[in-house]
Each structure stands twice: as C-alpha cells, then as structure tokens.
Amino acid sequence: MKRINTLLATLFLAATSGAQNLNRFPKPDFESGYQYPDTHYALPNEQLWLYIDIFLLVALMSYVAWAILKKQRRKPIIWVSFLSIAYFGFFRSGCVCSIGSIQNVALAFADSAYIIPVSVFLFFMLPIAFAFLFGRVFCAGVCPFGALQELVNIRNYRLSRAVTAVLGVIPWLYLIFALLYAVTRTSFIICLYDPFIGIFRLGGDFGLIVFGSLLLLAAIFTGRPFCRFLCPYGALLSLFSKVSIWKIQITKKDCINCDLCHNACPVDAIKSPYENKVKEERMQGVKRLLMYFLFLPLIVITSAFVLRQFSPQLSKAHKDVKLYDMVMEQERNPQDLISVELEAFYIDGGNIEALQEKVRVVKQEFEFFGTIAGALIGLVLGLSLINLSLKRSRKTYEIEHGDCVACGRCFSYCPQNDFLNLKYTGK
Amino acid sequence: MKKETLHKSPIERRKFVKMLGSAIAGGTILATTGVLFSKFRTGEETHYWQIDPQKCTQCGKCETDCVLTVSAVKCFHANKICGYCDLCGGYYRSNVKELNTAAENLMCPTGAIQRKFVEDPYFEYKIDEDLCNACAKCVKGCTSFGNGSLYLQIKRDLCVDCNECQIAKVCPSNAITRVPLAQAYKLKG
Structure with missing residues (x-):
C-alpha cells in the first residue's frame, strides 16, 4: 500500500511539476544533523530609486528653466550637467531614459495587454510637458547624453545648411522606425543602438562604444551631433518647444545685430537677420505653398506604398519570423547540428502550425504599421522640403525654438546682457 | 476694402498660427496622459x-x-x-x-x-x-x-x-x- 502511495505521489509530482523539475535522485536522509542552508537573495529598494529619479528629473528641469528664463545664466546648466552625468549616467546606468521611453509609450498604445510602468510614462511625459512650457530644458543638461556632449564641446565649426538639412531628417526616420519596431514587439532599437550607454556602463558592445566615442569626438568640434542628427526624442521635443509658452530670449533688451550670439550657438539655432531678395507677391507665395501642399499627399502615398512593399523584409527582424525561417530551412534540409533557437523550439514540442499562425499575425501587423510608418516618412520628407522653400525675413537675430537646446551659451556673448556689472554708460 | 478688414483682425496671422500650435501641443499632452492614465489603474506596479x-x-x-x-x-x-x-x-x-x-x-x-x-x-x-x-x-x-x-x-x-x-x-x-x-x-x- 505504501509503495502504491509513493508511486502515486511520484506520478502526481511528475504531472504537476513540469518536464524539467526532475527527481532522479531522492532527497538525502542526513544522519549527521545537516541543516539546509538558508538562501536569500538581495532585494534592492528599486522603488526608492525610482522616486529619487523622478524627483531629480523634475527638480533639475525646473532649476534649468529658472536659470535660463529668469536669470539667463549658463553656469547652473554646467552643474546640472555634471550631476546628471554622475547620477542618471554613471550611477543609474542610463536606464530608464526618456529617449527609450518613446517605445514603451508606443507599445502601450498599440498593445492593450502591455502595462506601462508609471515611472517610464513620467520619464516620457515630464520632459515633453516642460518643453511645452519652457522649451527644451531637458536637453540642456538634464539628459546625460546632452550633458556629456555639452561638456566636451570646445570649438564650434558650423556645418553648412545643406548638411544640417539632410542630417536633420535622420532623427525623424529613426523615430519612425523605432516606433514601428516597438509596436510590433520586434525590438527596442533605440535601446539596442544606444551609442553612449556603453560609456556609462563602462562596457558594452564594442562597435557602439566606438561609435559613441566618435560622436563625442565630433562633439568637441561641433555642437551636440547626437542631439541634432540622431536623437529621436529631441525631434519630438522640438515640436513642443517650437510652440512653447515661455520662450528663451537671448537678451531682455533690444538686439543690436552684433552677430556674437550667432557664433556662440553650438546647435545653429540662432538665425541671422535675413532679407528676402526675391520679391514675390503675397498671393503668388500663397499659391506656391498651396501647390506644395497638393504634392504632399502624393509623397505620403508613394512612401506608404513603398514601405508596405518592403514590410516582409522589415518583419525579418522579428524573433518569431526569424525562427520560422530557420525552422523552414531545417525542415527542408535537416541538419544534425542545430542552433539553440531550433533546439529550444523542438524541445518545446516543435508546433509548426502554431508558429506559422504567429508569423502570419506578425507579418500582418508589419504590413499595417509599415504602411503607417511609410506615410509618416513621406510626411516628414515632404514637410522638410516645404520648410526649405520657405524664406522668412528677419530684422534681428532670432532663436529657432525648435532647435534651441537651452544650453545658455548665447547669454554671456550678448553685449546687451550686462553680466559683469560694468554699468558702462557710454560716457 | 478687403485690405482694411485684414488689418482690422484682432490678432496677427502668425500669432494665431502659434496659438493654434500651442493648443494642439497642449491638447496632445493632455490626451496622451489621459489615455495612458486609464492603463495605470488596471495595471500592476513596477x-x-x-x-x-x-x-x-x-x-x-x-x-x-x-x-x-x-x-x-x-x-x-x-x-x-x-x-x-x-x-x-x-x-x-x-x-x-x-x-x-x-x-x-x-x-x-x-x-x-x-x-x-x-x-x-x-x-x-x-x-x-x-x-x-x-x-x-x-x-x-x-x-x-x-x-x-x-x-x-x-x-x-x-x-x-x-x-x-x-x-x-x-x-x-x-x-x-x-x-x-x-x-x-x-x-x-
């Protein structure tokens, strides 16, 4: 009877504990009074750190906003930069960051099953809200990536307008592809190809660290190459900064057109006075603009169509699609030595129909979201082209608020800002 | 006649466009927060x-x-x-x-x-x-x-x-x- 009971118990155990909870060897009967060691594993207080993260984020952004808008001083930004690099960069290893949080938010919109952590949402929304109120104060020095580039920047070689215009489209394309791969649950490419995270973590992918170092090297000679030509979050913030409620002023007095601030700006956000030489009648200009906007849908539709055609290729980055291709290859041409992915697939039962169904859904998603992404790319390209054709007359130096990263360099260059308290009266 | 009415408009065109932009931006922030806020309540913590x-x-x-x-x-x-x-x-x-x-x-x-x-x-x-x-x-x-x-x-x-x-x-x-x-x-x- 006892034996039957043990047998039943073993069977029950085998049935409930799954395939890998094996009991090949019985529990030993210790005679020496051996006690099982107490194992407990460390539990850091992550919750506390998250509160500190959010608190610092808000505090630093408010401080920068105050320094930039009210005091018009650059020094606080340098301190904030050091603090941000030390805390958000090296200590917190740069995760969660606002740049990456775009993907979580996109995924939360696309996938109702995905639960977005509140801290990630705040990291996404707070800098945007601050950009809407005060401009890109997050970029100024609170973002450790911006801070790092800001601190190494010594010389300021200006890039030509053509180069900036072309490179300026990259953040948008990066953003759109990041969204596409996030909503399809393929991968978070912003996190995957982060150039500076290896530096903050003191180790990582070799190629990316080299790329990050090259970017930093470039940042010595020209202002913030990552922020301007790569950062997808910066692109997003520039939209809100453009229409921000309180705007950064170079000086609170009148501009005297001295060109000093223009030379000081590392991100080319200060536009010099410009008089449109081509005299065009107003109505003619409006008609020209309308024509452009008629062409816009054409670009959008073409680009949407093109990316839809490419969606099967794009979907190959998805894990399931990759696995499916591998399985198909293996079925067609069986190999003895198989990859770990295939091994795991066959250990798990090797249900090809289920995988096929999954892949079908993924490909469908890619077709749908790929079309939208294509349309967005068309929109970005079209609007950038239209923007190039717009010439605005300016009488004084003006800040392009979308591009301004609130670094505060221009303040001390402006002779109208009397920082040294010279009280020069011109006598 | 037409020109006069244009001049008489209460705010400048550019200012109006900017206000419109601000309104859209603010609205987007509120809408995104609102939509995602409903997700927090159903979801668990970190x-x-x-x-x-x-x-x-x-x-x-x-x-x-x-x-x-x-x-x-x-x-x-x-x-x-x-x-x-x-x-x-x-x-x-x-x-x-x-x-x-x-x-x-x-x-x-x-x-x-x-x-x-x-x-x-x-x-x-x-x-x-x-x-x-x-x-x-x-x-x-x-x-x-x-x-x-x-x-x-x-x-x-x-x-x-x-x-x-x-x-x-x-x-x-x-x-x-x-x-x-x-x-x-x-x-x-």
Missing part, C-alpha cells in the same frame, strides 16, 4: 525581469547577451531539491575519469561551484556568485543528469532593469518575462 527556470533551455545566451559585461544572471542552487550526489552532473564533466577537483574534470569554467563533504555519500554544492558568469554549463549538466537543482536566475541587485531586457529578446525559449514586484524572485524548490 515589473522586474526574471527567468522562468522551467522554460530555460540553458542555451548560454544569458552569459553573452546581457548588457552588463559580467551578466546579471547567476546560477542559483535550490538545496531543497538537490540530491547531494558525489557524481554531480553539474560539478563534473560528463566523461570524467576520476572524481577529483582537477580542473579538467570540472564543468564550471570559472571554478564557481564550491563543494563540501557533508556525510557519506553526500556533498553540498554552493555557487560563488562573484565567479559565476552564467554560462549555464552546470545547469545543463544538472538538468540533464540530476534533479535540476541548479538553475539560472537574474540577480535583482545586479540587474539594471533595462527598458527591454536584451537577453529576453534573444532567449530562444522565451523564458524571460517581467514579473510583478510582489513576486521578487522566480525560485525553484
């Missing part, structure tokens, strides 16, 4: 990455794909289900000739498994976490020939809680998922 030991196939990617240079994944040992064997599948290589601690006989490439004699014929095994690099060799041996008491798990104090776990992305058996805070570790035994 989540942490953990390996499901039952799903793990010991492929060895935990060692190579973690963003940390020494992976945050470590080998855990569930003493309660260990057989305390002398010929341990996780400790010795499979074709071992002599049961001694010579390096060529041992499975662990870093010597992270410590073995202590308890009483005949039982040996206690312990993982030195500072040495363990999550190569999963011992886990594979233990799962194939023993009770499966050695298993891989993500150490919460080492893990930097990446937005998207890089190992989870390459894990062939989809064993890595986020678990709620309340369930601190997915442990065996």
